[in-house]
Amino acid sequence: MASGQRAAFIVPEHVLVHPGELVFYLGLGLLAGVVGCLTIWSLYRMEHLFEVAPLPFALKPIIGGLSLGAIGYFMPEVYGVGYETVSAVLQQNAEFTTILLLIFLKIFATSLTLSAGGSGGVFAPSLFIGAMLGGAYGWIVNDWFPAMSAGYGAYALVGMAAVFAATSRATFTAIVILFEMTLDYSIILPLMFVCVIADQVAVAILKDTTIYSVKLKRKGLAFANDLGINVLSVTPIKNVMNDDVEVLHVDMTLAQAHEVTERQGHHVYPAIGGKGVLAGVVRPAELARSIKRDGSEGRVADLVQAAPIVAHPDETVMTALRRIGDEPDPHVVVVDRWDRKLLGIVTPTDMLRLSSRES
Incomplete structure (x- = not known):
């Protein structure tokens, strides 16, 4: 970011005006x-x-790429790290409308890029x-209270650290x-003040969730600062699944399927199509x-749910447990993430057995 005494952003000196x-x-915080x-x-x-x-x-990255291309065609500032745009705002060489729009477009573009596989x-x-938010906010404040406020570049500078x-x-870390x-120490008081306020607001709304932990939380993974780690939260479901699964093929007749279900006696059977891709499940009662x-004489395909x-x-097993919720049939079907090929099945007994190890 900074090499020796060379700053990544050249900014005018900012002070607390009043x-x-x-x-x-x-x-702003x-x-x-x-x-x-x-x-x-x-x-x-x-x-x-x-x-x-x-x-x-x-198809997902294609959709993401086309969407980003459409946004960038009208607002190319959303592309890349945006240091040139940030520098322009810090030096107060930007338009208010552009700054305001870029707050939301950058949020959307970043989310779209990472979610689509970019x-x-x-x-x-x-x-x-943060720079766009601070710039837009500072622009309004300076327009209404010019004698009591610094230029919007100062608010953009503080906003960068606050949103991070x-x-x-x-x-x-954000302050340092x-x-x-910037190598600018002249605005330390409002900088520290705003960062602490922003942090506490985020804690009040999202508790301990951060932008770095949100994906881990969605997968049910524990963090290093947890007081206790639940084995269900750190065990991949592939470690407890049964990969020797009795399946029904969608082309089977109902008579053939009935023979299988009578022989095995399970409550639910995965149904597969060509290349072992999961088509759904069939319940013996139905x-x-x-x-x-x-x-x-009918076909299994007609009964697949x-x-x-x-x-x-x-x-993780914990992620699967959260999906079960109030589902009356708590069998978890495990499929390949990319081609939905059936890999195995996990029963409540499998999960209970894993949980009992912890105790």
């Missing part, structure tokens, strides 16, 4: 905390939407979003990093009713 200006910085939470929430929701979308894996981080986007503090929950990137009602609980092999 003691009452701390009230304005308080407002509150906004930065909310925007930080919005950034985390946006990333979480976008990843969830792409994960559950019934689309081929290869490569990137969240550090630089957090700084970018809110998203990462690393307040002291901003010093390293199979028996169908044979009694319509005869045994969507699997109520599906997991991927790298997800």
Whole structure:
């Protein structure tokens, strides 16, 4: 970020113009905390939407790329780390409308990139979003109270650290990093004040969730600072699944399927199609009713129902348990993340056996 005494951002010297200006910085801290939470929430929701979308894996990055291309065509500032745009705001050479729009477009573009399978981080986007937020807020404050406030570049500078503090929950780190990137120590009081406020707002809204931990939490993984680690939270479901599964093929007749279910006696059977891809599940009770009602010449494909609980092999047992909820049939079908090929099945007994090891 800074090489020797060379700053990543060249900014004019900023000072606290008036003691009452701390009230304005308080407002920035509150906004930065909310925007930080919005950034985390946006990333979480976008990843969830792409994960559950019934689309081929290869199509998801295409959709993401086309969407980003459309945004960038009208607002190319959303691309890349955006240091040039941030520098322009810090030096007060930007338009208010552009700054305001970039807050939300950058949040959306970052979430879309990471969720669609693109490569990137969240550090630089957090700084970018914070600079735009601080710039827009400072513009309004300076327009209304010019005698009591610094230029909007000062608020952009503080906003960079504040949003990063809110998203990462690393307040002291945010303050130090901003010093390293700007080599500007003249605005330390409002900087520390705003970062602490933003951090506390984020804690109040999202508790211990950060932009770095949200994906781990979705997978049910424990963190190093947990007082106690639940074995269910750190064990991949592939470690407890039964891969020797009796399956029904969608092309089987009901009579053939009935023979299998009578022989095995399970409550639910995965149904597969070509190349072992999961088609759904078949329940013996429904199979028996169908044979009694319509005869045994029908096909299994006619009785296939969507699997109520599906997991991927790298997800944890705790993640699967959360999906079970009030589901009356708590069998978890494990499929490959990319081609939905059936890999195994996990029963409540398997999960209970794992849980008993911990005690």
